[in-house]
Amino acid sequence: MNAAGPLVWRVVRYALVALTVxxxxxxxxxxxxxxxxxxxxxxxLVFPPPGYSLRWYHAxxxxxDYQSAVLNSLIIGVPVALLATVFGxxxxxxxxxxxxxxxxxLSALMLAPVVLPQIVLAIGLYPIMVRLGLIGSYPAVLLGxxxxxxxxxxxTVSAALRGYSPSMELAAxxxxxxxxxxxxxxxxPLIRPAMVVGFIFAFTFSxxxxxxxMFLTSPTTRTLPRLLWEQLNYQMTPxxxxxxSCILCxxxxxxxxxxxxSRRRGFGRPA
Amino acid sequence: MAMLLVLFVWPLLRVVGTSFTGNxxxxxNYRALVTDPTYAIVLVYTFRVSLVVTLLCLLLAYxxxxxxxxxxxxxxxxxxxxxxVPFWTSTxxxxxxxxxxxxxxxxxxxxxxxxxxxxxPLRLVNDGVGMQVAMVHIMLPFMVLPVLSAMWGLDNTLxxxxxxxxxxxxxxxxxxxLPLTMPGLSAGCVLVFIMSLGxxxxxxxxxxxxxxxxxxxxxxxxxxxxxxxxxxxxxxxxVVTCVLYIGYDHLSRRASGADLLGAGR
Numbered sequence: 001m002n003a004a005g006p007l008v009w010r011v012v013r014y015a016l017v018a019l020t021v022x023x024x025x026x027x028x029x030x031x032x033x034x035x036x037x038x039x040x041x042x043x044x045l046v047f048p049p050p051g052y053s054l055r056w057y058h059a060x061x062x063x064x065d066y067q068s069a070v071l072n073s074l075i076i077g078v079p080v081a082l083l084a085t086v087f088g089x090x091x092x093x094x095x096x097x098x099x100x101x102x103x104x105x106l107s108a109l110m111l112a113p114v115v116l117p118q119i120v121l122a123i124g125l126y127p128i129m130v131r132l133g134l135i136g137s138y139p140a141v142l143l144g145x146x147x148x149x150x151x152x153x154x155x156t157v158s159a160a161l162r163g164y165s166p167s168m169e170l171a172a173x174x175x176x177x178x179x180x181x182x183x184x185x186x187x188x189p190l191i192r193p194a195m196v197v198g199f200i201f202a203f204t205f206s207x208x209x210x211x212x213x214m215f216l217t218s219p220t221t222r223t224l225p226r227l228l229w230e231q232l233n234y235q236m237t238p239x240x241x242x243x244x245s246c247i248l249c250x251x252x253x254x255x256x257x258x259x260x261x262s263r264r265r266g267f268g269r270p271a
Numbered sequence: 272m273a274m275l276l277v278l279f280v281w282p283l284l285r286v287v288g289t290s291f292t293g294n295x296x297x298x299x300n301y302r303a304l305v306t307d308p309t310y311a312i313v314l315v316y317t318f319r320v321s322l323v324v325t326l327l328c329l330l331l332a333y334x335x336x337x338x339x340x341x342x343x344x345x346x347x348x349x350x351x352x353x354x355x356v357p358f359w360t361s362t363x364x365x366x367x368x369x370x371x372x373x374x375x376x377x378x379x380x381x382x383x384x385x386x387x388x389x390x391x392p393l394r395l396v397n398d399g400v401g402m403q404v405a406m407v408h409i410m411l412p413f414m415v416l417p418v419l420s421a422m423w424g425l426d427n428t429l430x431x432x433x434x435x436x437x438x439x440x441x442x443x444x445x446x447x448x449l450p451l452t453m454p455g456l457s458a459g460c461v462l463v464f465i466m467s468l469g470x471x472x473x474x475x476x477x478x479x480x481x482x483x484x485x486x487x488x489x490x491x492x493x494x495x496x497x498x499x500x501x502x503x504x505x506x507x508x509x510v511v512t513c514v515l516y517i518g519y520d521h522l523s524r525r526a527s528g529a530d531l532l533g534a535g536r
Contacts, residue, residue: 009440020338023331024353027411030368031360033378037371048381108520113279115462116512117469119485120505123492124282127289147278208361211471211485215492228363232370232476241371244364251359255352 088153136218153198160194300503321467358412397479421455
């Protein structure tokens with residue numbers, strides 16, 4: 001190895017670190033630009049804003065559209081996350097633990113709804129919901145979101161089940177526990193953290209989902225993403241910036257709480 | 272569970288069924304798909320954009336994941352946070368941010384104008400380039416996270432062994448690092464490519480006349496009310512995605528146990 005060797009590698013290393021910093025800024029900065037705009041005095045989007053005020057936050061607080069959209073997103077998101085957690089767990093336990101033929105293929109099928117483009121599912125669900133007379137109602141979008149969110153719970157719970165040995169449950173059953181008691185006292189406590197994570201995944205997904213909501217909701221049941229979308233297409237005032245800044249703060253706060261919780265419980269890396 | 276499968280498979284079968292309708296059962300929609308160049312242009316364009324986005328994500332994500340995987344303590348939490356916050360932030364919101372950055376009187380044009388780098392505002396919205404920059408931004412965490420989890424799972428003694436045996440960093444990377452992180456890498460690539468193919472929000476807002484497949488489907492269904500045509504395009508998208516997904520599933524089953532979402536191990 002010649003003398004220039006180590007120096008070259010050190011330069012390469014610094015270059016990689018510099019690239020990382022640039023990429024992280026690229027991930028973060030554009031979204032942050034929204035925050036100053038939300039305090040703009042003007043009713044059009046310019047950066048930097050010519051003057052600052054709270055008028056868009058007042059407008060947001062007074063807006064009935066936003067209030068009902070947030071409410072709708074919660075009315076849809078919470079039951080979706082609950083249903084997805086139940087269904088995802090019910091699918092994961094037999095597929096990972098049981099001896100089901102073609103378990104691998106079935107697992108792939110369970111994951112498919114979240115991998116395949118939502119627009120295709122939306123195009124298919126729309127006429128079905130019309131025929132069932134459910135179009136525009138809560139059940140329509142609730143069912144649609146549950147289909148897409150169940151795989152998220154399935155993935156996290158499956159991972160947790162693979163993370164410990166089946167001999168735990170076997171031991172319980174050898175000691176005389178029924179299948180149900182073994183599940184309730186052994187399996188359930190072990191997979192509970194994964195179920196909570198899956199629940200959060202499912203809720204966030206439903207809270208963010210636009211395409212199914214666009215096709216399956218009506219103006220009375222429209223969710224927050226759909227309202228933001230409609231506003232983006234028809235009126236571009238900083239009220240959207242105010243709304244998104246609020247959501248952004250909430251997201252960051254939830255992530256920090258989640259990271260702190262996971263560190264206290266000692267789950268290891270917050271990933 | 273059966274109900275969910277019904278709610279998933281039934282709509283998809285219906286889409287395929289509808290794609291053959293028109294005046295009775297017909298192949299007319301698919302014939303139009305092949306003969307009318309507008310559809311072919313959209314399909315080819317979508318493929319090209321998805322490929323470019325996947326490659327750019329790969330090139331940017333790999334070094335970032337490598338640097339993050341070597342961090343400990345506060346720096347690790349900070350960098351991970353910088354990846355996770357965008358990951359958890361709504362796509363509508365992040366696309367809106369790019370709209371603000373890219374518009375004629377937007378942040379980027381302001382900076383470039385005041386620096387004297389350009390004399391008149393650039394047209395970045397409704398231009399394919401702006402859309403692709405925003406798409407890479409949105410897809411990047413989906414590439415970083417699987418690669419990162421593969422790197423965390425890497426056995427460091429292997430790298431040390433390679434360096435003790437006299438391999439320089441480049442050779443260590445090529446013969447040890449790259450092959451061992453391949454499962455995470457390929458999972459990220461397939462995920463980003465599939466998501467890009469069916470991506471709607473960013474192309475719809477920033478794409479302008481550069482239409483991607485999902486936007487085409489939505490236009491056909493909602494604006495033109497041409498459900499058979501929307502179904503035909505959807506079926507093509509469905510088949511392509513299924514083939515990619517099944518192909519990846521086979522590959523990963525042979526290689527190791529890696530799941531598509533990187534969490535199944």
